[in-house]
Amino acid sequence: MANKNAPLHLFDRPNSYIGQSVPRPEAHNLLAGRGQYVDDLQLPRMLHAAFLRSPYAHADILTIDTTAAADSAGVVAVYSGADFADQVTPWVGELTHLTGLRSPPQMPLAIDTATWQGEPVAMVVASSRALAEDACALIDVQYQPREAVCDPVAALLPESPVIHSEYKNNLAWERDVTAGDVEPAFADPANTVVEQVLRFGRHTGVTLEPRSSVVEFNPAEQTLTYHYSGQAPHMMQAVLAKHMQLPEENIRIIARDVGGSFGIKIHTYGDDIATALAARLLARPVKFIADRLESFASDIHARDHHIKARLAVTSDGTIAALQMYDYTGIGPYSMYPRTSAIECNQILNLTGAPYKIENYHANGKVVFQNKNMMCQYRAVGHPVAMAVADSLLEQAAREIKMDVVEIRRRNLIEDNAYPVVSATGMKFADLSHQQALERLVELMQYEKLRKQQSTANENSIRTGIGLVSMVEVTNPSPMFYGIGGAPISAQDGATVRMDAAGALHVSCSITEQGQGTNTIIAQVAAGVFGVDIKRVKVTTGDTATTPYGGGTWASRGAGIGGEAVLLAADALKQQVLEVAAIVLQSNADSLDISQGNVIDKSDSAQRMSLDELGKLVYYRGSELPAEVQPEFVATRHFRVSDFPFVFTNGAMAAQVEVDTDTGIVKVLDFWVVEDCGRVINPKLVDEQIRGGVVQGIGGALFEECLYSDDGQLLNATMADYLVPMAGEMPDIHIAHIETPTSTSTLGAKGAGEAGTGGAPAAILNAINDALAPLGASIHTMPATPERILQALGEVPT
Amino acid sequence: MNHAQQVDIELIVNHEKINCRVPVRVNLVDFLRNELGLTGSHVGCEQGVCGACTVEVDGTMVRGCLMLAAQADGSTVNTIEGFAESGRAGHLQQAFATHNALQCGFCTPGMLASALEYLEQGGVADRAAIRQHISGNYCRCTGYQAIVDAIEEVAGQTETTDGQ
Structure with missing residues (x-):
């Protein structure tokens, strides 16, 4: 609340770009094929890495014979896990604030035992990727297969094999949350109780640019440069420094253009670390670009939840109690350094979060299994939490014959109730669930759609409408990761300086993956300082040239990095005005900056241009009094300190058509009302939401990493793993409510994950709305045609 | 081999x-x-x-x-x-920038090529037809709507020009 009294006129100034859809300056570069992605780099003497991966989900490695591979054409080095053992310290995916979370140490390549199909076992470094792959085929590994543990529920049964011999069972973490007492509500015969088993399949990011690393090592200076396709350069710097035992300052992380990330490229992968180790051992640049098969097999997967949940409502639709049990499979290790327990934790925290719920009980079990690792991906936990609560709520509404909008009206936390602490201990402020719902009803013309629906459902095509009310975790404080010991910064920094021509140069620790980070940085800086946005140059994605900070994740860039830019630009402006006041024999308080000129505040009369002032300061400093040494550079940092997170809220709706003959679901329409606080760039926010919704629709209808019972990934190609393509996607209608967060002057909350968090629940509800008259329902994602037909009893389960 | x-x-x-x-x-x-x-x-x-x-x-x-x-x-x-250098895709590049029809930019060169093909084959400002034509180009970032907007705008301009 520190800045509550800050003047709002910051955003009403002539140069303010807040609220304007400023186009992204880098777009023209990318549109001309002039992007600079990691794989575009060609460095002198650069080598290429390829990995041999375990074909078994669980196997002891008996022998590795690399003789033939080492003799293969173009091969410079072949490594097995043992070769790296003294080059790197193991990493452990634990956080101290997730009490009891355990995970064994991990190394870049499997040693002795392979624990998922796709785990890197050996590495070849050669003069081309093709030659490296040729040599991989010549490595002879003898395995002794072991029984694979795949199902997270069965993995906890006493008879299950235990993956890690140092533990007695396959449990990585368990948390139990209780508020009030759920039992009386479920026992009360006057209440209606609905109960479901919900399953959320694994899916993955499918960033079009795969994970990509080019690493250079300078042995004389002991410096390492990592060309990184990712979101958190300073985290990567800290991870490499710690485990390669190099001083942090000797490591430079550079992220130029990043071809999508969505949480995939923010973790520690053995193959990336092996690439850095090879570059150090060989003192030559090494490139590793995951191919698509490797991406499916080794990029983190998301979700994989088996949930049993029940909801009790009174006869007037008031939620009386909510209870859930979540089993989630995370693969053989907890991912480092963010851990694989966060998604389950989020689900326990966020299920039912938009509603007034006094009696709540949730239990989550995070379970080791022999599949690829599961970790944080766009909208961590949100799609699961929202789908559990809102599908039960809509089912309850149907059972008590209440409209699904009406039941939400009766249960949403009132807009004038904030601040509110939820049953799970979440602190909510500045939310607008009621406004969002009413705006949604208006936007989608809900009543009209319902009338059309009642007359439309005659043949095998059934239409359905589904809604969701949601929250989104954004702008996290150090309570998210840092407090638990992870090298992850919750604060961000911005440095703003003015050059001799009166232009601004901003460097900031948040990063760009296409969402428009650099654009909104320029918007904020230009507006607060007082120059045309064309005079602002932005640098991000380089640990050598930006202040320290967390990067871009958890919908935090605009809210945290944006505020740091605002504070730095304002501080620079004060500096400039003080120097200008000396030059103009005026008073800094009576001056302002507008359109690149120092002006009189009272009548906007132009006094001198910034170009003139810059040249005076930098070239003709002798004209200044001796004691005046202008800096014209300011750095400010910002973190959220009053709340663990800054929540946003929204309401979404889907209209779908279910073909009961084929089981195919067609999304006819989709509506979003989002309150992400102050909107800096409406176009960019809308596009974040649209992209997010489509990603959510993918998870709800198409995307699943399918495994056989023995842990073989069955569909690791883009032909077999279905992603949303243009032909199946609807246009998405968006409206905004702006309730600025009181935690900052800028007032921006996050918007990057809302679509992905809310869309699956809306889609699921719409399908079940369509199926309800037929007495059928589905609670498995993705809701594939086969599963729809199974739900209808048309094909066997 | x-x-x-x-x-x-x-x-x-x-x-x-x-x-x-x-x-x-x-x-x-x-x-x-x-x-x-x-x-x-x-x-x-x-x-x-x-x-x-x-x-x-x-x-x-x-x-x-x-x-x-x-x-x-x-x-x-x-x-x-x-x-880009020949100016053949200039109208599309401008429309893509205006509509923010790209985020990370990785799909963009291929998407532009398919869009160019659509327009040069006489494709019209029909959203369903545009969606169908670009349905072989995967974009994870945008959700496709802005891309359709951009192609539709250029197709509309072309139609207008033809009409004159």
């Missing part, structure tokens, strides 16, 4: 005559990227599914990953760099 076997090829890439000796197993997009430094064409799946490597060979938009460089011997190839 002998992986080391090489062939000489001669082709025209973006109006420039190229003579090169390439390993027979190198595909067209790897050749364009690694040998000619035309890194605008991207590699997304290497299976012809994602469309990121779409380039023009002898007047047809093809997947650069499904064709060997050796097969392009004697061909005329155009890539995103060529479309």
Whole structure:
């Protein structure tokens, strides 16, 4: 609340770009094929890495014979896990604030035992990727297969094999949350109780640019440069420094253009670390670009939840109690350094979060299994939490014959109730669930759609409408990761300086993956300082040239990095005005900056241009009094300190058509009302939401990493793993409510994950709305045609 | 097959005559990227599914990953760099920028190539037809709507021009 009294006129100034859809300056570069992605780099003497991966989900490695591979054409080095053992310290995916979370140490390549199909076992470094792959085929590994543990529920049964011999069972973490007492509500015969088993399949990011690393090592200076396709350069710097035992300052992380990330490229992968180790051992640049098969097999997967949940409502639709049990499979290790327990934790925290719920009980079990690792991906936990609560709520509404909008009206936390602490201990402020719902009803013309629906459902095509009310975790404080010991910064920094021509140069620790980070940085800086946005140059994605900070994740860039830019630009402006006041024999308080000129505040009369002032300061400093040494550079940092997170809220709706003959679901329409606080760039926010919704629709209808019972990934190609393509996607209608967060002057909350968090629940509800008259329902994602037909009893389960 | 076997090829890439000796197993997009430094064409799946490597060979938009460089011997190839430099895609580039029809930009060169194909084949401002035409190009960021908006706008301008 520190800045509550800050003047709002910051955003009403002539140069303010807040609220304007400023186009992204880098777009023209990318549109001309002039992007600079990691794989575009060609460095002198650069080598290429390829990995041999375990074909078994669980196997002891008996022998590795690399003789033939080492003799293969173009091969410079072949490594097995043992070769790296003294080059790197193991990493452990634990956080101290997730009490009891355990995970064994991990190394870049499997040693002795392979624990998922796709785990890197050996590495070849050669003069081309093709030659490296040729040599991989010549490595002879003898395995002794072991029984694979795949199902997270069965993995906890006493008879299950235990993956890690140092533990007695396959449990990585368990948390139990209780508020009030759920039992009386479920026992009360006057209440209606609905109960479901919900399953959320694994899916993955499918960033079009795969994970990509080019690493250079300078042995004389002991410096390492990592060309990184990712979101958190300073985290990567800290991870490499710690485990390669190099001083942090000797490591430079550079992220130029990043071809999508969505949480995939923010973790520690053995193959990336092996690439850095090879570059150090060989003192030559090494490139590793995951191919698509490797991406499916080794990029983190998301979700994989088996949930049993029940909801009790009174006869007037008031939620009386909510209870859930979540089993989630995370693969053989907890991912480092963010851990694989966060998604389950989020689900326990966020299920039912938009509603007034006094009696709540949730239990989550995070379970080791022999599949690829599961970790944080766009909208961590949100799609699961929202789908559990809102599908039960809509089912309850149907059972008590209440409209699904009406039941939400009766249960949403009132807009004038904030601040509110939820049953799970979440602190909510500045939310607008009621406004969002009413705006949604208006936007989608809900009543009209319902009338059309009642007359439309005659043949095998059934239409359905589904809604969701949601929250989104954004702008996290150090309570998210840092407090638990992870090298992850919750604060961000911005440095703003003015050059001799009166232009601004901003460097900031948040990063760009296409969402428009650099654009909104320029918007904020230009507006607060007082120059045309064309005079602002932005640098991000380089640990050598930006202040320290967390990067871009958890919908935090605009809210945290944006505020740091605002504070730095304002501080620079004060500096400039003080120097200008000396030059103009005026008073800094009576001056302002507008359109690149120092002006009189009272009548906007132009006094001198910034170009003139810059040249005076930098070239003709002798004209200044001796004691005046202008800096014209300011750095400010910002973190959220009053709340663990800054929540946003929204309401979404889907209209779908279910073909009961084929089981195919067609999304006819989709509506979003989002309150992400102050909107800096409406176009960019809308596009974040649209992209997010489509990603959510993918998870709800198409995307699943399918495994056989023995842990073989069955569909690791883009032909077999279905992603949303243009032909199946609807246009998405968006409206905004702006309730600025009181935690900052800028007032921006996050918007990057809302679509992905809310869309699956809306889609699921719409399908079940369509199926309800037929007495059928589905609670498995993705809701594939086969599963729809199974739900209808048309094909066997 | 002998992986080391090489062939000489001669082709025209973006109006420039190229003579090169390439390993027979190198595909067209790897050749364009690694040998000619035309890194605008991207590699997304290497299976012809994602469309990121779409380039023009002898007047047809093809997947650069499904064709060997050796097969392009004697061909005329155009890539995103060529479309941009010749001005052939200028109207589309501007519309994509205006509508923010790209985020990370990785699919963009292939998406532009498919959009260009749609327009040059006489495609009209019909959203369903545009969606159908670009349904072989995967974009994870945008959700496609802004891309459809951009192509629709250019198709509309073309129609107007034709009408006059």
